[in-house]
Amino acid sequence: MKVNGKQFRTIRVQKGDDKVIQVINQPLLPHKFEIMDILSCREMAKAIENMNVRGAGLIGAAAGYGMYLATIEASRQRDFDSHLEKAAEMLVATRPTATNLSWAVKRQLKAINKAEGLADKVKAAFDTANAIADEDAECGRKIGEHGLPILKEIADRKNGEPVNILTHCNAGWLALVDYGSATAPIYAAQEAGIPLHIWVDETRPRNQGSRLTAWEMEQAGIPYTIIADNTGGHLMQHNMVDICITGTDRVTRTGDVANKIGTYLKALAAKDNKIPFYVALPSSTFDWEIRDGIKEIPVEQRSDEEVKYAFGLYNGQMTKVLLTPPEAKAANYAFDVTPSRLVTALITERGICQPNEESILNLFPEQR
Amino acid sequence: MKVNGKQFRTIRVQKGDDKVIQVINQPLLPHKFEIMDILSCREMAKAIENMNVRGAGLIGAAAGYGMYLATIEASRQRDFDSHLEKAAEMLVATRPTATNLSWAVKRQLKAINKAEGLADKVKAAFDTANAIADEDAECGRKIGEHGLPILKEIADRKNGEPVNILTHCNAGWLALVDYGSATAPIYAAQEAGIPLHIWVDETRPRNQGSRLTAWEMEQAGIPYTIIADNTGGHLMQHNMVDICITGTDRVTRTGDVANKIGTYLKALAAKDNKIPFYVALPSSTFDWEIRDGIKEIPVEQRSDEEVKYAFGLYNGQMTKVLLTPPEAKAANYAFDVTPSRLVTALITERGICQPNEESILNLFPEQR
Numbered sequence: 001m002k003v004n005g006k007q008f009r010t011i012r013v014q015k016g017d018d019k020v021i022q023v024i025n026q027p028l029l030p031h032k033f034e035i036m037d038i039l040s041c042r043e044m045a046k047a048i049e050n051m052n053v054r055g056a057g058l059i060g061a062a063a064g065y066g067m068y069l070a071t072i073e074a075s076r077q078r079d080f081d082s083h084l085e086k087a088a089e090m091l092v093a094t095r096p097t098a099t100n101l102s103w104a105v106k107r108q109l110k111a112i113n114k115a116e117g118l119a120d121k122v123k124a125a126f127d128t129a130n131a132i133a134d135e136d137a138e139c140g141r142k143i144g145e146h147g148l149p150i151l152k153e154i155a156d157r158k159n160g161e162p163v164n165i166l167t168h169c170n171a172g173w174l175a176l177v178d179y180g181s182a183t184a185p186i187y188a189a190q191e192a193g194i195p196l197h198i199w200v201d202e203t204r205p206r207n208q209g210s211r212l213t214a215w216e217m218e219q220a221g222i223p224y225t226i227i228a229d230n231t232g233g234h235l236m237q238h239n240m241v242d243i244c245i246t247g248t249d250r251v252t253r254t255g256d257v258a259n260k261i262g263t264y265l266k267a268l269a270a271k272d273n274k275i276p277f278y279v280a281l282p283s284s285t286f287d288w289e290i291r292d293g294i295k296e297i298p299v300e301q302r303s304d305e306e307v308k309y310a311f312g313l314y315n316g317q318m319t320k321v322l323l324t325p326p327e328a329k330a331a332n333y334a335f336d337v338t339p340s341r342l343v344t345a346l347i348t349e350r351g352i353c354q355p356n357e358e359s360i361l362n363l364f365p366e367q368r
Numbered sequence: 369m370k371v372n373g374k375q376f377r378t379i380r381v382q383k384g385d386d387k388v389i390q391v392i393n394q395p396l397l398p399h400k401f402e403i404m405d406i407l408s409c410r411e412m413a414k415a416i417e418n419m420n421v422r423g424a425g426l427i428g429a430a431a432g433y434g435m436y437l438a439t440i441e442a443s444r445q446r447d448f449d450s451h452l453e454k455a456a457e458m459l460v461a462t463r464p465t466a467t468n469l470s471w472a473v474k475r476q477l478k479a480i481n482k483a484e485g486l487a488d489k490v491k492a493a494f495d496t497a498n499a500i501a502d503e504d505a506e507c508g509r510k511i512g513e514h515g516l517p518i519l520k521e522i523a524d525r526k527n528g529e530p531v532n533i534l535t536h537c538n539a540g541w542l543a544l545v546d547y548g549s550a551t552a553p554i555y556a557a558q559e560a561g562i563p564l565h566i567w568v569d570e571t572r573p574r575n576q577g578s579r580l581t582a583w584e585m586e587q588a589g590i591p592y593t594i595i596a597d598n599t600g601g602h603l604m605q606h607n608m609v610d611i612c613i614t615g616t617d618r619v620t621r622t623g624d625v626a627n628k629i630g631t632y633l634k635a636l637a638a639k640d641n642k643i644p645f646y647v648a649l650p651s652s653t654f655d656w657e658i659r660d661g662i663k664e665i666p667v668e669q670r671s672d673e674e675v676k677y678a679f680g681l682y683n684g685q686m687t688k689v690l691l692t693p694p695e696a697k698a699a700n701y702a703f704d705v706t707p708s709r710l711v712t713a714l715i716t717e718r719g720i721c722q723p724n725e726e727s728i729l730n731l732f733p734e735q736r
Binding site for chain 1: 597
């Protein structure tokens with residue numbers, strides 16, 4: 001997608017030095033657009049853990065490049081395999097809920113182990129990392145294609161009035177390599193000339209909505225309104241939302257959806273008001289091993305500081321303000337699980353399926 | 369209730385000068401405890417509008433004292449009645465959703481009109497303002513008495529484990545004159561030796577939970593944990609909430625509940641997880657005129673700045689940080705309406721009733 005008119009992806013190999021990976025330093029958005037150079041697997045793990053890079057697709061791609069950097073490092077060590085294994089563990093441990101992480105690491109290990117000789121292993125890791133990134137971008141594009149008819153159908157009923165879409169967190173191009181998951185149909189609809197208006201949940205405590213999704217909409221010129229996370233239910237009660245679309249960090253083979261904390265509450269409100277609730281994902285986000293999302297998906301707990309403080313711009317500087325009594329205790333569950341019964345359908349790069357095992361496996365028969 | 373060991377109410381007549389009303393300047397909490405002097409009806413209206421005083425019961429009491437100050441002012445004007453009428457309109461317009469405001473203003477007008485002679489009118493207004501405040505405090509105490517058995521029953525099932533109570537916004541003693549509505553049963557349970565733990569929704573955009581409820585719990589020594597507003601559903605899915613108790617700004621005669629935006633979402637989650645959802649209120653919060661809360665209760669919209677900025681402590685100073693792109697549009701609906709079907713019961717100063725007209729009128733037969 002474009003930033004100030006210039007084409008960007010969220011992650012790329014530095015031109016002229018393919019041992020340097022470049023990412024957008026996302027916590028500084030929307031106030032500052034800064035490219036961060038990542039020089040080692042450890043730096044990549046830190047960037048994932050600190051959420052300099054975040055979002056299901058992007059952390060998959062970041063893990064892919066992290067494994068590539070680890071392979072370069074391992075090729076200089078006495079024990080290649082044990083170094084690589086430790087790197088893999090380090091990457092997977094950074095964000096326990098995200099399934100793309102382990103998916104990308106596993107894919108890399110397979111490719112690297114298959115290659116013979118250190119140079120070939122490095123090359124295999126490089127090629128695989130690039131393939132993961134390219135495929136993720138392509139998935140975003142296809143999710144947009146498959147989601148477009150859903151928005152078109154709503155638009156046809158609205159007589160030129162904008163289609164009101166509510167989204168939570170950022171499942172935009174910043175969360176993937178390009179296009180995004182939840183936003184991909186939005187960008188496709190914009191291109192098709194469909195009038196749109198996006199309700200952007202601010203998404204406390206890290207405000208990925210009011211920072212990142214808002215910034216994306218601003219860059220793309222799509223009308224949007226930021227709302228406190230408490231607001232979606234009220235809007236839905238008053239017919240101000242036509243459809244909800246979110247991304248996800250992990251989907252079970254039965255269609256339960258782990259996504260940013262608060263998604264479950266919006267899905268409940270959508271159900272209560274008969275508003276369709278769609279989840280968009282590249283298939284790398286499926287966890288084919290599990291069936292019960294609420295019981296089986298581990299929910300990451302992050303630092304209580306994210307809840308106790310807000311982080312924003314003051315006097316031109318990124319500044320943290322204390323919201324609570326200084327001695328307060330806070331809990332910070334990063335995700336929740338929306339049971340499949342509240343989800344209308346899943347939009348994947350292969351097409352749309354119902355949130356149940358049968359329909360999902362019809363689209364992905366190789367997982368039977 | 370006590371602040372640093374000293375007895376306080378949220379509003380009082382200044383000792384030594386009964387033309388000065390004193391309130392706690394709530395936006396500075398928890399960082400600073402400051403008493404604000406209110407010298408005129410206009411100042412009182414501003415304090416209500418800017419939420420220096422807020423909360424259903426307290427703004428009723430504040431409107432009562434505002435009318436008393438207006439009566440003093442009117443008694444120095446040529447046209448007493450028209451001055452008083454304008455003052456009444458000004459007060460009622462400050463917060464459109466809150467029903468206690470117009471309730472208190474009407475009660476004052478009745479008392480003032482009944483009195484003859486200017487001195488008597490001022491005295492009637494003073495007495496009525498004091499009566500509204502005293503009754504509100506007494507309502508809080510009684511709500512605590514009636515709510516206590518509900519918490520006791522849960523405690524009996526928990527074998528000494530703390531009762532986990534989720535609350536939204538601040539319906540604590542800061543929101544009434546004393547004791548609070550949602551917190552009154554909590555304070556009563558603490559006194560009865562019941563082990564408690566409170567989940568405190570931060571309540572964006574003004575963070576009344578993480579600022580005010582947290583500060584109250586801190587002062588009272590009740591264990592609590594602040595959570596982002598997105599979190600309650602996840603906690604309920606995992607049996608970490610035994611009961612929800614909130615306050616309200618207006619209840620229809622059929623039991624629909626207007627309260628801080630986001631209450632509806634928590635009520636949906638409580639229903640989905642079979643967790644009791646109670647609403648506590650002094651009966652002055654009933655709007656006996658209306659039946660359909662979603663259609664008939666006006667929902668106040670406040671400045672988008674409250675959503676775009678967060679307000680907290682930085683370097684010892686209250687500081688506003690920008691969270692969004694500077695040019696972003698935001699919407700700020702302050703309340704939502706929870707339909708009665710999602711409410712377990714209402715806790716009032718007269719006792720407990722079901723959220724339906726029949727049960728409510730059994731408790732308040734004078735409203736038949």
